[in-house]
Amino acid sequence: MNEHEISRSNAPEKPVLNIGFMALSDSASVIVAATQGFAEKHGLTLNLHRQTSWAGLRDKLLNGELDAAHSLYGLIYGVQLGLGGAPATDMAVLMGLNQNGQSINLSQPLQAAGVTSGEALSRYVHQNESRLTFAQTFPTGTHAMWLYYWLASQGIHPLRDVDSVVVPPPQMIEHLKAQRIDGFCVGEPWTAKAVEESLGCTLTTIQAIWPDHPEKVLGCTQAFVQQYPNSARALVMAVLEASRFIDEDEENKRSTAQLLSSHEYVNAPLSAILPRFLGQYEDGLGHAWQDAHPLRFHAAGAVNMPYLSDGMWFMTQFRRWGLLRSDPDYLAVARQVQQIDLYREAAQELGMATPEPMRSSQLADGTRWDGSDPAAYARGFALHALSGDSLESR
Structure with a gap:
């Protein structure tokens, strides 16, 4: 069997998937996977569906119109926890799509x-x-x-x-x-x-x-992963290979930015997409710089691991701002949502590195986040929600 053939036991149960995305530069790996042959290599056809709002994308994930989507981290966790107007539904983060940007x-x-x-x-x-x-x-x-x-x-x-x-x-x-x-x-x-x-x-x-920082993820419902595990794994493999392709060299980034600029995808001028895609920033105040932490999609696998600590961080902020009225079991919820085992299977089959699922980060305000004590972290900020504050209607 050559690398383009798929064993019958691993064949996707559902070979045609509907994938949602928003008109953003960080949808790149999903669009490249669908249009540049990476999905077909893994036995999939990805039908892309551009969405007009995150709320609409969420609703289509929940009603099955979309199988998976380029998603906000906090959207997936909000649905998992029953926040933001949608019924609590078991959700899944298949992989990280990008950092920064x-x-x-x-x-x-x-x-x-x-x-x-x-x-x-x-x-x-x-x-x-x-x-x-x-x-x-x-x-x-x-x-x-x-x-x-x-x-x-x-x-x-x-x-x-x-x-x-x-x-x-x-x-x-x-x-x-x-x-x-x-x-x-x-x-x-x-x-x-x-x-x-x-x-x-x-x-x-x-x-x-x-x-x-963690940014967009490849998200879906737990029901999709349970019903179509081979399709989920194949989808991760296709998007992982697309992610690696984008980050390989500047020419790939340029061609990807050109693809994104077209009407059916991001529909924005290449002049607005390409510079920050390459880490070239101007702030409108006369400053220009090459950013040390540009939009990135793979970074030898460092981007794509569905880190437990990343998912937990968003829950600490829900708690901080009053969306959550009590502390959840941060680690248990993250272990349920983050599809670490499935991700490792996909990455290892492609010979890619799989970082540890907890990572440590120093933020600009001097705080360190490593996921070790999320409840204390959520309580440790000088500014937080007070009695009467609510984000539910915002």
Whole structure:
């Protein structure tokens, strides 16, 4: 049997899968897997379905219209825990899709008013009676948690000092133009496009807050994994190989960025996708740099392990901001959601490294996260939800 043949025992039970994605640069590995032969190599046909909102993507995962999807980490865990308006459903993180590549931007009027740093934003918020409105992409999602984390690190209480609204990623630019929002946290290419169109500035990248932070995942329901284990493993193998391909060299990144720019995928100018895809940043304030922690999809397997500690971190933030009213069994929930055994099988069959499922990270505010005591970590922040605070309706 050659490498392109699949044994009958490992053949996907469901060879045609419907895969959801959002118009974001970090959907790249899923799109490359579906369109560049990686899925076929593993006996799959992946039908891609671009979604207009994370809520819609979630609902289609739950009702079976989508088999798996490019997903927010916090979306998967929110559904697992019954948060954010969906019934509690057992969910699965098959693998990590990327690290880094998200930012927080402020509007042009704030920039013109000299609000070009966290310290300036904090002064503005506390000295002005009018409340600022920040957009994120989903109530339990990655961008909500990054936004709240960073605002709090600047002394701005995200539930009491500012307003927060949900806006789908591709709509951020129009909301900024219409001055319905004063800033946002979102993935690329939308922060780069805002800078390119002189609609404000990038105040911080999320990798400046947490270098090589967890970002999007390949998510599905537990029911899918249980019913179609071979299909799930084949899907992981296809996306893993696509991830490795993207990260192999600059030419592959350039060709992938070109693919993403097309109308059916991200539908954004290559000039907004490619530079930050390559780690080349401009913030709209006259600064340009080569980022030490650019958007990455594989990094010899370091990106793709569904780390237990990554899943646990999002639950600590749910607890911090009042979405969870008590501490869950953080490790037990993560062990249920993160499909570590399936991931290891797929990676080892491809000869890829499989890191340990707990990792340690130093965040910019001086905190260290290693998953060893999540309940204490969640309680250890100076700013957190108080009685009466709630994110449920936000």
